[in-house]
Amino acid sequence: VVSVGSANRWLLVTALGLVALTALTMSVLKPTFDLAYYLPKPTSEQEAVLVERLGQGAGARLVFAEIQSQSADASAIAATLKETLAASPLFVRVENGQFDLGLSSFPPALWNGRYLLADVDWTVDGLRVALQQRLQDMSSMGSPEFSDLMAADPTWAAMRAAEGLQFSGMASELRWSEGEQRAFMVLETKAAPFDLSAQQDALTALRSAYRTTAGTDQGLALYGVGVYSTMIKARVQRESTWLGLAATSMVLLVVFLAYRSWRLMLISLVPLACAVLGGMLLSTLLFGAIHGITIAFGATLLGVVDDYPMHIFSHARHTSAQHSVRRLFITLLGSAGTAMVAYLALALSGSRGLAQLGVFSLGGVLCAMLVTCVLLPKLIPSISDVAIGAQDTVPQRFALSMRVWVPGALLAVALIIGLGGLRWNDNLGDLTPLPQELLQRDHDMRVRLGTPDPRYLLTLTGGTVEEALRGTEQLTAKLGQAKAKGLVSGWSSALAVLPSEQTQLRRRGAIPEAAVLADSLRLAISDTPLASDAFEPFLKDAVNARTQALVTPATLRNGVLGDYLDSHLSRVDGRWRSSVYLAGIQSVPEFTEWLAVNARGALLVDLKMATQSLVRSYRERLLDVLVIALLAIAAIVFWTTRKLRRFLWCMGTVLAAIGCTLGIMVALHTSFTLFHLVSLMLVAGLGVDYCLFYSRPDVSRTEFLDSGHALLACSASTIVGFAILGASSIPMLSTIGLTVAMGTAIMYLMARFGCRLQEKS
Amino acid sequence: MLINIVRVRQQRNRMAIVRRTLLVLLCALSSPLASSAQAAQSLSRDQLAVFLRTLSAPPTAALPFVEHRMSKLLREPLQLTGELRIEADGAIDKRILKPFQERVQIKSDTLIIEGGQGRRTVNLARDKRWRAFHAGIAGLINRDATALSAAFAVTLEQSAEAWTMRLQPRGDTARSAPMIIATGKTSALTDLRIEQSKSEWQAMHFTSAAP
Numbered sequence A: 001v002v003s004v005g006s007a008n009r010w011l012l013v014t015a016l017g018l019v020a021l022t023a024l025t026m027s028v029l030k031p032t033f034d035l036a037y038y039l040p041k042p043t044s045e046q047e048a049v050l051v052e053r054l055g056q057g058a059g060a061r062l063v064f065a066e067i068q069s070q071s072a073d074a075s076a077i078a079a080t081l082k083e084t085l086a087a088s089p090l091f092v093r094v095e096n097g098q099f100d101l102g103l104s105s106f107p108p109a110l111w112n113g114r115y116l117l118a119d120v121d122w123t124v125d126g127l128r129v130a131l132q133q134r135l136q137d138m139s140s141m142g143s144p145e146f147s148d149l150m151a152a153d154p155t156w157a158a159m160r161a162a163e164g165l166q167f168s169g170m171a172s173e174l175r176w177s178e179g180e181q182r183a184f185m186v187l188e189t190k191a192a193p194f195d196l197s198a199q200q201d202a203l204t205a206l207r208s209a210y211r212t213t214a215g216t217d218q219g220l221a222l223y224g225v226g227v228y229s230t231m232i233k234a235r236v237q238r239e240s241t242w243l244g245l246a247a248t249s250m251v252l253l254v255v256f257l258a259y260r261s262w263r264l265m266l267i268s269l270v271p272l273a274c275a276v277l278g279g280m281l282l283s284t285l286l287f288g289a290i291h292g293i294t295i296a297f298g299a300t301l302l303g304v305v306d307d308y309p310m311h312i313f314s315h316a317r318h319t320s321a322q323h324s325v326r327r328l329f330i331t332l333l334g335s336a337g338t339a340m341v342a343y344l345a346l347a348l349s350g351s352r353g354l355a356q357l358g359v360f361s362l363g364g365v366l367c368a369m370l371v372t373c374v375l376l377p378k379l380i381p382s383i384s385d386v387a388i389g390a391q392d393t394v395p396q397r398f399a400l401s402m403r404v405w406v407p408g409a410l411l412a413v414a415l416i417i418g419l420g421g422l423r424w425n426d427n428l429g430d431l432t433p434l435p436q437e438l439l440q441r442d443h444d445m446r447v448r449l450g451t452p453d454p455r456y457l458l459t460l461t462g463g464t465v466e467e468a469l470r471g472t473e474q475l476t477a478k479l480g481q482a483k484a485k486g487l488v489s490g491w492s493s494a495l496a497v498l499p500s501e502q503t504q505l506r507r508r509g510a511i512p513e514a515a516v517l518a519d520s521l522r523l524a525i526s527d528t529p530l531a532s533d534a535f536e537p538f539l540k541d542a543v544n545a546r547t548q549a550l551v552t553p554a555t556l557r558n559g560v561l562g563d564y565l566d567s568h569l570s571r572v573d574g575r576w577r578s579s580v581y582l583a584g585i586q587s588v589p590e591f592t593e594w595l596a597v598n599a600r601g602a603l604l605v606d607l608k609m610a611t612q613s614l615v616r617s618y619r620e621r622l623l624d625v626l627v628i629a630l631l632a633i634a635a636i637v638f639w640t641t642r643k644l645r646r647f648l649w650c651m652g653t654v655l656a657a658i659g660c661t662l663g664i665m666v667a668l669h670t671s672f673t674l675f676h677l678v679s680l681m682l683v684a685g686l687g688v689d690y691c692l693f694y695s696r697p698d699v700s701r702t703e704f705l706d707s708g709h710a711l712l713a714c715s716a717s718t719i720v721g722f723a724i725l726g727a728s729s730i731p732m733l734s735t736i737g738l739t740v741a742m743g744t745a746i747m748y749l750m751a752r753f754g755c756r757l758q759e760k761s
Numbered sequence B: 001m002l003i004n005i006v007r008v009r010q011q012r013n014r015m016a017i018v019r020r021t022l023l024v025l026l027c028a029l030s031s032p033l034a035s036s037a038q039a040a041q042s043l044s045r046d047q048l049a050v051f052l053r054t055l056s057a058p059p060t061a062a063l064p065f066v067e068h069r070m071s072k073l074l075r076e077p078l079q080l081t082g083e084l085r086i087e088a089d090g091a092i093d094k095r096i097l098k099p100f101q102e103r104v105q106i107k108s109d110t111l112i113i114e115g116g117q118g119r120r121t122v123n124l125a126r127d128k129r130w131r132a133f134h135a136g137i138a139g140l141i142n143r144d145a146t147a148l149s150a151a152f153a154v155t156l157e158q159s160a161e162a163w164t165m166r167l168q169p170r171g172d173t174a175r176s177a178p179m180i181i182a183t184g185k186t187s188a189l190t191d192l193r194i195e196q197s198k199s200e201w202q203a204m205h206f207t208s209a210a211p
Helices: A004-028 A045-053 A074-086 A108-112 A124-141 A144-152 A157-165 A196-214 A225-259 A262-267 A269-287 A292-315 A321-347 A352-379 A385-389 A402-418 A436-449 A465-484 A501-510 A514-526 A536-545 A560-566 A588-598 A607-641 A644-669 A674-694 A701-726 A731-753 B014-030 B045-052 B128-142 B145-151
Strands: A062-068 A091-095 A182-189 A220-223 A397-400 A456-462 A490-492 A569-572 A575-583 A603-606 A755-758 B063-070 B078-086 B092-098 B102-107 B110-115 B118-123 B152-158 B162-169 B179-185 B188-195 B201-206
Touching: A004 A262, A004 A269, A004 A352, A062 A074, A062 A196, A062 A225, A062 A436, A074 A091, A074 A182, A074 A196, A108 A157, A124 A144, A124 A514, A124 B063, A124 B078, A124 B102, A124 B110, A144 A536, A182 A196, A182 A436, A196 A220, A196 A225, A220 A225, A220 A436, A225 A262, A225 A292, A225 A701, A225 A731, A262 A269, A262 A292, A262 A352, A269 A292, A269 A352, A292 A321, A292 A352, A292 A674, A292 A701, A292 A731, A321 A352, A321 A607, A321 A674, A352 A607, A397 A644, A402 A644, A402 A731, A456 A465, A465 A490, A465 A501, A465 A569, A465 A575, A465 A588, A514 A536, A560 A569, A588 A603, A603 A607, A607 A644, A607 A674, A644 A674, A644 A731, A674 A701, A674 A731, A701 A731, A731 A755, B045 B145, B045 B152, B128 B145, B128 B152, B128 B162, B128 B179, B145 B152, B145 B162
Parallel strands: none
Antiparallel strands: A062 A182, A062 A220, A091 A182, A397 A755, A456 A575, A456 A603, A490 A575, A569 A575, B063 B078, B063 B201, B078 B092, B092 B102, B102 B110, B110 B118, B152 B162, B162 B179, B179 B188, B188 B201
């Protein structure tokens, strides 16, 4: 017998324990958002590129800024922003269409290596042509800075090398402004687009610089993967906060209405809180870090443990909590055991992400069971001995009818067949909460500014860096032909900063000796108005370049060029992969056809298709795991029920309810996604719980009514909580909320009306 | 750097000459210039507005020009000849005919260069010097005393036959932006000189006025 004083003391200890557990979990918690963590092992080169480049590609790190100003020149604002942000460590590059004609505008590694990074015609005729072109440039763009640059590099080697780094280059006709009121910028963040914290820092710096420059927050529109990621994060946080609060409040209200006790209402939170904290702690300790998806999906799956305390509460209305636990232990163990078996199957699935999800949920259910069976009875004061003694102990019989679940199963099959079967949707992009106009505007900006399309890239691999770079040189030479045919408008590759050694040696070897170069220059200058001693800096640098060390990845390691190289050249499984990002593919089929004929070694990677392929693999893996889990669950249910008829009733009811939910969700959502699947896993867990409790053998009338009371409270709280989530405008939350609410309602009704008490006389 | 503009137009209408003469007289009588017509004088915005009104509107026909451009890299100034056209909407079309052929257009905020190296498009507002230079040229074309006074300190030397106006950039572009020196006779602009430094300058002379 637990006295009120003892229960209060244990309640205090529990509260302190929860605080300590929270502090411990938070101190070791290392959340990660690397999407690759959750992907299965790639089965094709396309998928391998996706996993490796996920969120790392040049196109995915870009932020597009559109500046609109009624009172000031938008281009001037863009120019000032560029000056301000170019020095920020948060951005790799900032472009507004301006390329400063000055020595200081070139990265040092590019300037020093200019004669290795670009081809130069060192003959007299070649130099003469270059000088004539510079004289023309002087007539339209001359300035003191131009003269300094021309004196040091009349061949314009640095300029051509730098143009390779630019999205559009100086020769571009692409527009960076429209009138005085609109200007455009492109910024490349150092952070990957899914590093949301760093992305947020970069965007805050950009907005702050704009506010300082323009004197207002108005008139700045931002586009890009990182922008959308932070936008979605903010929206999810905002909605999940108020929806979570509303759902929790409603669940607590249901618990309060069911038990009319503030104490029980608060105690009902203990097993779920311990489950989530325990799951997080266990996952972090075993995996080193915990993924955001694990927390989100895991917390959803742990919704099943919210039922455990309510079973105890309902039965403890007529007996002590300890007695209730003893009476319900086998059924509770069966319910928790089926959930744990399903999660164990996930943990052993071989996929790192699924394994973590499995461990999280398994650990959570285990914690909840322990807390429910060991701690909870100490928190609930016992009712008087009189009441305990008055409990009805006469076992009753139950009729487990097939009249509900069999028609339900047939209805589900008819519904699914009638709707044309189950259509899987592996395109997660369809679930984006972003408006379609925004995505279209993003596309328009990329076309306008000639930046790489984040969807397509070409890859080729080599055993060494040199091999990969030589292949890239051959590929880009061919791409020049494709550009001439209008198949593609541009590309960016590692060659802009790192040509092959072969090419660099050829370029270095072509630089004439000092005397020869001076002589050639003298002859080239002879029929121009240029001063003969004007190019001393050029002669000095060119002669030094003859003995200059070649440009290597180590040369570029730090700074802008190193970041650029990293996004275009990577080492994967002992081989080097060169990525060439494409811009302006006019027709993918035509380009693919051209590629098959002209560049066989290159692989066109469609990241969207690769994503869908990966999601399909993930889903197939999950389904395989669930089939195995289902067999194990069936075994546990059989062990718990001990009778074939009860076993068939339980499994039939659960499967029929899942089938009906599936059919209704397909009718509502037209297709089926991973989020539906995860939601149905929770519904199945709840369903096993409901059926096991309704079909408990040898229970008295009072116990049966207590089970009914508990299951009504459990299902009502689940339905209310998830229905509120279903009202979310975020497709993922809405899908999970609606599916679980609908599934739970169907499950409860089928279990409730499939079981009837046959009182013994 | 760029483009030099001039507007020259002969007065054919006698009434226009009378009007200009009256305005110049008015300007002379109402300003400090009256006391020292030959010395360079700073102009207030109102004085500048009065002076600008004496200038002819820009001609619509192509104006032949000879341009000399000097750089520290050159032994002698580069000589260019060509034609300059100023459209009614303020767009400028400069065609260099010798020693090479190149076309430079300014439309709205965009500089388009077409020649042997293909076509290049540059944002005109891409740096402060360009912006200051363009503000000066646009101010002269549009006879916008307010814009000129805001961007430049304006001085004027004037005699009965000729005048020279110096536009010295103000503010944060004062050091880097070029000084513009416009020279004219009576109501016509005949020369435009842009000085970026002692060794970097360009001077455009309009060889004949439009009919």
